[in-house]
Amino acid sequence: MFDALADRLESAWKKLRGQDKITPANIQDALREVRRALLEADVNLQVVKDFIAGVEAKAQGAEVISGVRPDQQFIKIVYDELVEVMGDTNVPLAQAEVAPTVVLMAGLQGTGKTTATAKLALHLKKIDRNCLLVATDVYRPAAIDQLVTLGKQIQVPVFEMGSDADPVEIARRGVEQGKAEGVDTVIIDTAGRLQIDRDMMGELARIKEAVQPQETLLVVDAMTGQEAANLTRTFHEEIGITGAILTKLDGDSRGGAALSVRQISGQPIKFVGVGEKVEALQPFYPERMASRILGMGDVLTLVEKAQEEIDLADAEQMQEKILSAKFDFTDFLKQLRLLKNMGSLGGIIKMIPGMNKLNADQLKQGETQLKRCEAMIKSMTAQERKDPDILASSPSRRRRIASGSGYKESDVAKLVSDFQKMRGLMQQMGQGGFPGMPGMFGGMGNPAAAGNRPQPGWRGYNDPGSKKKKKEKKKKGFGTL
Incomplete structure (x- = not known):
């Protein structure tokens, strides 16, 4: 989803190539490209303004390190600012001093909340935390059946009382069941709506009051762009959330949500959904996301997936x-x-x-x-x-x-x-x-x-001028490659 943003930012670096140093004059074109890239990525306007101001201040006061080109130093400044905007470090889930830890899942209908509930349970299961899922969405047809099916798929039990029971009572008794069974995490899936309304907020507030969760996580759709940040802020003001889960980050949206949520709502992104499979949930690391945005890869996440x-x-x-x-x-x-x-x-x-x-x-x-x-x-x-x-x-x-x-x-x-x-x-x-x-x-x-030939750069590839290069390296004392 960050491809377009990465391409735009690369054109910003090009504005500084060939320059001897960073100056207030020569960074203006680069800053203009960065601003344009962020706006096209649907980043909140105020976040863009603050971001550009931060980059400009750091760039103008930066001493160019010997051996580092100005465009490379500018990339480092943008990277640091991206990390700062998204929250500096990963914020892990809180844990109760006395089990179980209660996690309340909230969100609008269609954001992937029920699936995210199961994904979170599987993620916790992988780090040796046993979970109980609680189904309180009595309004959406088949919502309870969906959670039960996902629970069976990941081998995590689901507590439900049917679609005629009171959601607050289901949540309360679900937590009691978790205590009785000795699980260390109870995850409560709540009902969503097509839009924020008084009934929805009132029910969420009552469930929260009844179960006193350590975490209240809002599931937001990354494809809504900067509106995801506004939604997170509204939920926080009305209910009081502790963080967000950003879903559909593997889609073709422009990435503005990831860059806006923390700054606008004040609440951290704790997890991101990167696919439809139940395994496709990752903890959110701002520095890794910044690296991906700038086209630098994400080796740490790749290693963790492999492990x-x-x-x-x-x-x-x-x-x-x-x-x-x-x-x-x-x-x-x-x-x-x-x-x-x-x-x-x-x-x-x-x-x-x-x-x-x-x-x-x-x-x-x-x-x-x-x-x-x-x-x-x-x-x-x-x-x-x-x-x-x-x-x-x-x-x-x-x-x-x-x-x-x-x-x-x-x-x-x-x-x-x-x-x-x-x-x-x-x-x-x-x-x-x-x-x-x-x-x-x-x-x-x-x-x-079938006719593929070796690519330049591999040892053994006899490209034109390679013998000349080897001779030059020998003269410099590098030997042959």
Whole structure:
């Protein structure tokens, strides 16, 4: 959702390239681009004004560090200001001194509140906190059934008393049930409305008075832009909230909500929803979000996602297989599924620094190639997955796999050939070598990529002038790369 904002900000940095230092005169064009970028991202006008004033003050008083270009220093100043606007640090959930901790979920209808309730329960379950969900939305058809279904999916119990009971009584008895069962967190899903009204606020106030929650979290839709910030402020003034959960942050909205909520409402964003799956909830870290906005990636979140999915014993076993060239199609399929569990390929790629420039078509092509690999591997027998070499010498096996997966025999042959090369490459890398990188992963199983050649920058790529560069490096004492 931040692609357009990132592109706009990059044009701001260009205004300072080639400059010797930051001056009040030469930053005006850059500031104008930043202002335009934020307004187009639907950031609240007052937040934009304060942001630009803060950046300008810091930029004009900044001493350019030796060896750092003015545009690089300006990026650092904008990064620091972004972090400050979004709240400096992550604000974790509060915990009661005596269990259970009570979390009250609020929000308008259609923001994904019930799903966010289940997502939060799963997130807490992953950090060894046992939860009880309480269904008090007696107005929306099937709201209770939805929460019960989600509870079964994540294996978290749900307390409900049907759609005829009083929501305040359901909440009160749900907390009592949590105490009796010894759970440490009770999460109460409340009813939403199409708009803020007196009845809604009154019921929320009564539920809050009855259960005395440690956290009152407002679920807001990031696609509403700066209106999400105004909504958070209104709820805080009327009910008193402790934070917000921003949903649909993976959508095509412009990102203004993430930059406006803290400044306008005074309340922190505690979690963000980054997908429809029940696992797609992340704690909100302002510094990581600022890094994503500026196209610097988010390695820490990527590592955390990987740690959730990767089993250490499996990883060690996989490493041994790679080093001994015993990595087979079964292992490859397992890695593809692991990648799927971590989220979309586009979402993962953009967390890697420097990879934000891949366009939608490239990412879509990558997703398509992974799917065609998976389809062909699934059409193989267990023996063929375990021993890919038998496919290289058996056209009849390749034809059967092609027929079963819906592709051509040449597609299967290309997959097998690329896999064998990749396996050899992995073994050489594990032994300390790093030969020229062929077009493996990107072209695997794709006949159109059969002619892929190594890209400039890899060792072994013999581009024009590379010998000259090596000679120059030798003269400077760097040796060869």
